[in-house]
Amino acid sequence: ASGSNERLRIGFIGPGGRGFGAHVRTLCKLRADGRKIDLVGVAEVYKNQRDKTRDYIEEQTGTAPKCFVDYNEMIEKANLDAVCIGTPDHWHHKQTIDSLHAGLNVYCEKPMTKTVEEAFNVEKIWKETGKVMQVGVQSTSLPVWNEVRDLLQQGKLGKVLGYQTEFFRNSDLGQWRYYKLEKSMTPKSIDWNRWLGIEEDLAPELPFDREVYAQWRRFWPFGSGMFTDLFVHRTTSMLRATGLRLPGRVVGAGGIFLEYDGRQVPDVATVVADFNEGAQGLVTATMCNQESRINQLIRGHYGTFVFGNGEGFDGFDFVPERPQVTHQRDYKDERISTNPVEDTTKAHFANWLDAIEAGNPMMCNNPPDLGAAAIAVVILGAQSYRNGEVYFIDPESREISNKDPGWAKKWEQLSANRSQPQHIPGWKADDFGSTLRDPEYMNLAGPWIDGHEPS
Numbered sequence: 329a330s331g332s333n334e335r336l337r338i339g340f341i342g343p344g345g346r347g348f349g350a351h352v353r354t355l356c357k358l359r360a361d362g363r364k365i366d367l368v369g370v371a372e373v374y375k376n377q378r379d380k381t382r383d384y385i386e387e388q389t390g391t392a393p394k395c396f397v398d399y400n401e402m403i404e405k406a407n408l409d410a411v412c413i414g415t416p417d418h419w420h421h422k423q424t425i426d427s428l429h430a431g432l433n434v435y436c437e438k439p440m441t442k443t444v445e446e447a448f449n450v451e452k453i454w455k456e457t458g459k460v461m462q463v464g465v466q467s468t469s470l471p472v473w474n475e476v477r478d479l480l481q482q483g484k485l486g487k488v489l490g491y492q493t494e495f496f497r498n499s500d501l502g503q504w505r506y507y508k509l510e511k512s513m514t515p516k517s518i519d520w521n522r523w524l525g526i527e528e529d530l531a532p533e534l535p536f537d538r539e540v541y542a543q544w545r546r547f548w549p550f551g552s553g554m555f556t557d558l559f560v561h562r563t564t565s566m567l568r569a570t571g572l573r574l575p576g577r578v579v580g581a582g583g584i585f586l587e588y589d590g591r592q593v594p595d596v597a598t599v600v601a602d603f604n605e606g607a608q609g610l611v612t613a614t615m616c617n618q619e620s621r622i623n624q625l626i627r628g629h630y631g632t633f634v635f636g637n638g639e640g641f642d643g644f645d646f647v648p649e650r651p652q653v654t655h656q657r658d659y660k661d662e663r664i665s666t667n668p669v670e671d672t673t674k675a676h677f678a679n680w681l682d683a684i685e686a687g688n689p690m691m692c693n694n695p696p697d698l699g700a701a702a703i704a705v706v707i708l709g710a711q712s713y714r715n716g717e718v719y720f721i722d723p724e725s726r727e728i729s730n731k732d733p734g735w736a737k738k739w740e741q742l743s744a745n746r747s748q749p750q751h752i753p754g755w756k757a758d759d760f761g762s763t764l765r766d767p768e769y770m771n772l773a774g775p776w777i778d779g780h781e782p783s
């Protein structure tokens with residue numbers, strides 16, 4: 329139906345917590361608002377959830393969708409234009425590429441994939457198929473990030489040095505243990521091998537366990553804890569705001585310092601990503617303390633944008649550096665207002681539908697190239713923590729290595745050559761906020777040769 333007056337036929341893969349609560353409900357709302365969409369297929373392995381979704385869609389739209397257990401059968405038989413994927417993380421890559429290859433537009437929950445290699449593959453197949461794909465980091469549909477990127481590119485902060493962001497939580501149960509185990513969850517009611525993806529080689533064979541099933545975010549084969557569950561939200565927004573994409577060097581840190589509840593993923597973690605443009609991204613958090621979060625911010629040589637926490641922005645602060653540094657008389661503290669968005673998930677779905685209607689994959693606020701860059705930051709951070717390695721990405725070949733003895737030398741060479749700083753993509757401000765003053769006494773610098781001072 330893309331680009332025509334026909335109605336868009338949408339199917340749902342795994343409408344569980346998020347898939348039902350956000351994907352199905354939001355698209356029902358958008359349909360009620362008059363969007364030309366029909367909710368025609370449901371592929372869900374859990375019968376209760378499948379029936380619940382079918383009944384809800386029928387009640388809201390007057391037409392029951394066709395139901396399937398196997399999503400490939402839905403793709404084959406339901407005559408779809410698009411799918412929404414809401415399964416746990418380890419299924420995202422396979423279901424996304426199966427859908428793209430079938431010529432469908434895709435909305436896939438965050439994190440886009442489970443590994444960096446999978447992320448690069450999704451990006452490649454998305455480009456090859458030309459389909460519209462949105463990754464479900466809904467905060468990327470806040471207009472504030474476009475406004476920030478414009479200001480950054482115009483040089484408001486001078487040379488951009490980096491961002492910092494966070495995702496703090498605290499719980500007396502232990503993180504993600506609030507997903508309840510229920511008696512009704514049994515190997516009879518749940519097709520465990522399909523959930524694991526044994527045939528598709530997506531996870532190791534494990535005995536059925538309600539804890540793993542309901543709280544999969546705590547275990548490495550299915551998620552990567554806060555790295556992928558939470559860091560991916562804020563990291564994607566920061567990449568969108570700055571225009572930065574793949575990092576050059578990533579290191580992760582952390583450990584399990586309190587929540588000895590059988591979890592495998594850390595309860596305190598940090599990722600530091602250095603970008604080839606000469607900027608550093610920091611994302612840090614703990615799952616055991618939340619009342620003293622750090623602010624999200626973007627720093628430049630002439631000032632900082634401070635965003636506070638969360639996503640409910642009605643504005644952000646500009647904090648200038650000292651006039652002794654900036655020499656800008658009109659630089660003063662400023663509140664820059666922005667339009668808050670009431671329902672970011674709805675805005676994100678509407679953006680996806682707009683892009684499909686326009687037949688323009690680049691209209692999505694979180695397309696797979698941005699999705700892959702965010703995955704590279706958070707997953708390489710998780711891998712670095714787990715493997716005790718540091719990761720480097722070659723910007724041309726995209727090969728990943730755990731050693732680059734030339735990394736520091738590259739920066740040292742730029743300095744030795746008195747090079748111009750590099751900038752974020754789209755930079756329009758020449759050398760504003762990007763140069764150093766040379767005081768008079770620097771004339772005295774330089775090596776003394778044969779006892780003679782430099783001329």
Ligand SMILES: NC(=O)C1=CN([C@@H]2O[C@H](COP(=O)(O)OP(=O)(O)OC[C@H]3O[C@@H](n4cnc5c(N)ncnc54)[C@H](OP(=O)(O)O)[C@@H]3O)[C@@H](O)[C@H]2O)C=CC1
Nearest residue numbers: 342343344345346347371372373374414415416417437438
């Ligand atoms: N953007 C956001 O703010 C949020 C995003 N999410 C993301 O959404 C995703 C889902 O999380 P959540 O809703 O909590 O998970 P749930 O476990 O609640 O839901 C996953 C659903 O997928 C079904 N499923 C699993 N495998 C398949 C398959 N092969 N084919 C069809 N259906 C399948 C499950 O069925 P069964 O019950 O039988 O396993 C279940 O109903 C995650 O990637 C998570 O990161 C989650 C919350 C918020």
Ligand SMILES: O=C1CO[C@H](CO)[C@@H](O)[C@@H]1O
Nearest residue numbers: 438504545556557558561
């Ligand atoms: O934003 C979110 C709310 O919390 C969930 C559980 O940790 C996440 O999966 C989700 O992305």
